[in-house]
């Protein structure tokens with residue numbers, strides 16, 4: 001058992017206080033769904049330790065990553081991720097990473113890998129987008145899922161029965177496809193025209209496969225307002241930028257909403273084809289909007305500056321020597337007051353609130369009895 005579990009009671013007590021203070025009339029969690037397992041596919045937003053098995057020298061394999069939970073697990077955060085809070089809310093142990101041979105998979109598996117794209121390496125090369133981190137992709141994770149499931153169920157009917165109480169999370173995925181394209185200098189219009197339809201098709205294919213393997217409840221998170229991240233703000237702020245009321249890059253956020261709108265249309269089609277399956281959109285964009293609307297109420301003092309980082313207006317520099325985790329790069333004194341831990345990832349505290357909102361939003365749509 002990992003020493004991470006030592007922090008559970010503390011976190012639980014904290015959550016409890018929060019629930020009593022803010023949610024006394026609508027306290028609800030995923031326990032009533034009686035999930036027995038969670039299977040998560042996705043990118044860094046839900047990577048609990050896969051990418052550091054592939055790249056052990058990655059910064060997020062070491063402190064200060066994980067400092068809030070006193071363990072560097074490979075999560076790109078100072079602590080827990082949304083999927084961790086979701087597992088806790090369901091009364092399950094935290095998901096362990098598929099690629100780590102020491103993991104145990106008694107209540108699900110995390111297949112997410114930081115840096116991963118929806119599109120395959122081949123497709124990205126066709127678009128002249130080189131892959132900076134991982135040559136993994138959504139279809140690789142779907143293959144891993146299939147391989148894993150074959151260890152405990154075999155014929156279709158058997159799998160459907162055994163996965164009746166499992167929750168499948170497909171995403172966040174696709175954000176890296178777009179980010180890599182933008183960093184290659186591709187325009188938002190080009191990315192809309194060329195990439196979005198293809199990324200949608202890839203996500204749709206993955207969801208249909210997950211359903212064919214026996215999934216009965218599938219949550220598909222969209223992409224959040226990456227135009228508010230220190231990383232994109234640093235890279236794409238110019239004198240011609242249009243900012244929204246919160247000082248985020250409006251054109252980029254509109255683009256991510258465009259992806260989300262198309263994703264929701266795609267989900268509608270998948271629902272029609274699979275009427276027995278609950279397919280739910282995970283509105284991370286809405287969750288972050290709520291956090292931004294309530295920043296000070298929730299105890300945040302800073303949201304466009306990373307807690308861990310150095311340089312520029314957003315406490316972020318794109319060079320490897322100045323990123324969070326590099327030698328001499330400072331960490332803010334109170335990560336709880338920051339929405340972003342590093343250039344592109346949420347803090348432990350932000351993940352807590354985002355997942356709270358998300359759980360409240362998806363729970364009625366899951367149609368769990370009682």
Ligand SMILES: *[C@@H]1O[C@H](CO)[C@@H](O)[C@H](O)[C@H]1NC(C)=O
Pocket residue numbers: 053100101102
């Ligand atoms: C698995 O556990 C062994 C023994 O504790 C350890 O040496 C090894 O580094 C671990 N592997 C990974 C990928 O974490």
Ligand SMILES: *[C@@H]1O[C@H](CO)[C@@H](O)[C@H](O)[C@H]1NC(C)=O
Pocket residue numbers: 054135136
């Ligand atoms: C993918 O990356 C892994 C680890 O870096 C490497 O071992 C493997 O050969 C790569 N595969 C392809 C198809 O490039």
Ligand SMILES: *[C@@H]1O[C@H](CO)[C@@H](O)[C@H](O)[C@H]1NC(C)=O
Pocket residue numbers: 237238239
């Ligand atoms: C923006 O405008 C200021 C003042 O005119 C100028 O100094 C700066 O170089 C410009 N920045 C960019 C990115 O064009």
Ligand SMILES: *[C@@H]1O[C@H](CO)[C@@H](O)[C@H](O)[C@H]1NC(C)=O
Pocket residue numbers: 022293294297298
């Ligand atoms: C969040 O903001 C909304 C809209 O401004 C407000 O109605 C709500 O009470 C706030 N919630 C919390 C928990 O502060």
